[in-house]
Amino acid sequence: MSETPNDVRAAGATFKPRVFSGIKPSGGLTLGNYLGAIKRFVSMQDEAFETIYCMVDLHAITVWQDPAALRHNTRELAAGFIASGISPEKSILINQSQVPEHAQLGWILSCIARMGWMQRMTQFKDKAGKNAQNASLGLFGYPALMAADILVYHATHVPVGEDQKQHLELTRDIAAKFNHDYGVDFFPMTEPVIEGAATRVMSLRDGSKKMSKSDPSDASRINMTDDADTIAKKIRKAKTDPDALPSEAKGLESRPEARNLVNIYAALADMSVDQVLAAHGGAQFGTFKPALADLAVDKLAPISGEMARLMDDPAEIDRILAHGATQAREITTPILKKTYEIVGMVGN
Ligand code: AQP
Numbered sequence: 001m002s003e004t005p006n007d008v009r010a011a012g013a014t015f016k017p018r019v020f021s022g023i024k025p026s027g028g029l030t031l032g033n034y035l036g037a038i039k040r041f042v043s044m045q046d047e048a049f050e051t052i053y054c055m056v057d058l059h060a061i062t063v064w065q066d067p068a069a070l071r072h073n074t075r076e077l078a079a080g081f082i083a084s085g086i087s088p089e090k091s092i093l094i095n096q097s098q099v100p101e102h103a104q105l106g107w108i109l110s111c112i113a114r115m116g117w118m119q120r121m122t123q124f125k126d127k128a129g130k131n132a133q134n135a136s137l138g139l140f141g142y143p144a145l146m147a148a149d150i151l152v153y154h155a156t157h158v159p160v161g162e163d164q165k166q167h168l169e170l171t172r173d174i175a176a177k178f179n180h181d182y183g184v185d186f187f188p189m190t191e192p193v194i195e196g197a198a199t200r201v202m203s204l205r206d207g208s209k210k211m212s213k214s215d216p217s218d219a220s221r222i223n224m225t226d227d228a229d230t231i232a233k234k235i236r237k238a239k240t241d242p243d244a245l246p247s248e249a250k251g252l253e254s255r256p257e258a259r260n261l262v263n264i265y266a267a268l269a270d271m272s273v274d275q276v277l278a279a280h281g282g283a284q285f286g287t288f289k290p291a292l293a294d295l296a297v298d299k300l301a302p303i304s305g306e307m308a309r310l311m312d313d314p315a316e317i318d319r320i321l322a323h324g325a326t327q328a329r330e331i332t333t334p335i336l337k338k339t340y341e342i343v344g345m346v347g348n
Contacts, residue, residue, distance in 0.1 A: 008334045009154065015188040019044050020155035022054035022096065025073035026065060027213030029080040031222040031296075032201035034303075035267040036161030040195060042085040044159055051091040052153055052328060053081055055321075058096045058103060059146070062139040063127070063214075075317045076307065080224055083306035088320045096149065098325035101332035105148035106141075108339060112178050113144045117170060123163065147171040151187045152332045159193040162200040163210060168192040182342050198267035204238040207256030222296065225304050232293040235261075240285045247281025249273045261285075265292050268299050 009015070021041060023033055045051045055077045060070060074095055081093060096102050118124065121143055128135035138145075146167050150158055151174075158168055168190065175187035203209040203220040211221045222231055239257045246252060252259040252273075265288075266276045280288050310317060340348035 008338050009186065011185060015154050015156050017049045017157065018153055018155045019049045019051045019157045019159065019193075020054070020150050020153045021159050022056035022059070022149060023077060023081075024060040024213075025055050025057055025070060025077045026060040026063065027073060029077060029224040030201075030211055030213050031224070031264065031300075032161065032198075032211035033213070034080075034084065034224060034300075035196065035198035035201055035264065037159060038081065038084045038086070039267070040159040040193060041081070041091075044157070044193070045086060045090050049157065051086075052094065052155070052331075053086055053091055054094050054096050054149065055081075056096045056146075056149065059142060062136055062142050075314050076225075076311060078317050078321060079307040079310035080303070082310060082320070083303045088324065092324050092327045093320060094324040094328045095321045098321060099152075099328045099332055101152050101329065101336040102145065102149050104336055105152045105332075105339060106145040108343060109148050109151070109174050109178070110141055110144040112181070113141075113147070113170070113174050117173060118143060120166075121170070122166060143167045143170045144174065147174045150190050151175055152335055153328075154188055154331075154335060155190055156188050157191050157193050159195075162194055165192060165194060184342055186338070186342060196267055197271075197273055198263045201264060201267075202256060202260040204234055204260075207239065207260050222300070224300060225307060226300075227304070228297040228301060231296050231300065232290075235289050235293040235296065238289070240289075245277060245280050245283050245285075245288055247277050249277060251277075258285075261288070261292055265295060268295050 021037060023029070023037060041051070041053055055074045057070060057074055060073075078093065078095070082088065086093060118140055124135070124140055124142070125132075127139060147170065150171055160168065172189050175189060178187055179185055201211045203211050203215060204222070205217055205220040209215075209220070213221070215221060219234055219237060222234055226234070238261060240261065241255055241258060243255070243258075245258065245262065252262060262273055262276050265271075266273050269276070280291070337348055
C-alpha cells in the first residue's frame with residue numbers, strides 16, 4: 001500500500017475504539033429497538049468510545065416508504081435517540097443519506113461481497129417472504145451497504161440486537177476479503193456488542209416472532225410514542241399461558257411469552273432475570289402484568305414526553321443532523337479517498 005499524506009491509518013496501527021450503529025426510520029421506534037439497541041447506545045456513549053449513531057434512511061427504502069412518512073419517521077427517530085439520552089454533544093448523530101460516503105463505499109463493497117453470501121442471509125429470506133423474485137435489489141444487497149455504514153468509519157464495535165448478528169459476521173467477511181484481495185490491513189474486524197436481558201424482544205401477540213415496527217398488528221408492539229393507557233392495555237392483552245411465574249429462569253424454557261415479559265421487565269428495571277423471578281416467582285399474570293405496565297410507563301413516559309417536545313421544533317432536529325453530517329464527513333471522506341486509492345481509482 002502506498003503511503004501518502006492522507007493516510008488514515010499507518011500500516012500495523014491499531015484501530016481507534018469507535019462505535020457505529022443505526023436504526024431504520026421505517027416506522028415508529030419500538031420497545032424492541034429501545035431495549036435491544038438504544039439503551040446500549042447510550043451507555044457506550046459514556047464509555048471510552050467515539051460514538052456515531054445513524055438513522056439509516058437508505059436502508060428503510062429497501063421496502064416501499066411513503067415519502068412524507070419517511071421524513072416524519074426520520075425526524076421522530078432522531079428525537080427518540082436524543083430523548084433516550086444520546087447527546088449530540090457527545091455522539092455524532094446523522095441521517096445516512098446526508099453522508100454520501102456510505103453509499104459510495106457500499107458500491108465498492110457490493111463488488112467484494114459474493115452472491116452466495118447474500119443468499120444465506122436469513123433476514124432477507126424473512127423480509128422477502130415467499131415472493132423473493134419481487135423483492136427489491138436493494139433489500140438483497142442491504143448487508144453490503146450495512147458493512148459500508150460500519151467500515152466507512154473504521155468502526156470497531158457495533159451494538160445491535162441479536163437479529164443483526166449474521167449481518168455483522170458478513171461485515172467481517174467482507175472486510176477480510178477486501179484486505180486479502182488488495183493485500184492491505186485497511187478495514188478492521190468489527191466486534192458485535194449484543195448484551196442485556198432483552199437482545200431479542202418478541203411480539204406481544206406471538207412469542208416466536210420478533211417485535212417489529214412494520215408488524216401489521218399494532219397490538220404486537222409497544223411504540224415509544226404510546227401513551228400510558230395504551231401501554232397498559234397492550235401489556236394486559238399480551239399473550240401468556242395460564243401458569244404462575246416460576247422462581248428460576250429454567251422454568252421459563254418452554255414458555256416463550258412468559259419469558260418475553262420477564263426479559264422486558266428485567267431490561268427495563270436493569271435487573272437480571274433471576275432477580276425478577278426472585279421478586280415475582282409464584283405470581284399470576286394478573287398481578288405481574290400490572291407491575292410490568294407500571295414499570296414500562298415509568299421508564300417510557302419521560303422519553304415519549306421529550307420526543308413530543310423535540311418534534312415541536314423539526315428545524316432544530318434538522319440542524320442537529322446537518323451538524324452531525326459535517327462531523328461525520330471529517331471521518332468518512334479520508335477513509336473513502338484511501339479506499340479509492342487502494343482499489344485503483346484515478347484522480348481521487
Ligand atoms: N425486537 C427486537 N429486539 C431486540 N432488538 C431489536 N432491534 C430491532 N427489533 C428488535 C434492534 O434495533 C436495531 C435497529 O433495527 P432496525 O430498525 O434497523 O431493523 P430491524 O431489526 O429490522 O427492526 P424492525 O423493528 O423489525 O424494523 P422493520 O419492521 O422495519 O424491519 C438493531 O440493532 C436491531 O437488532
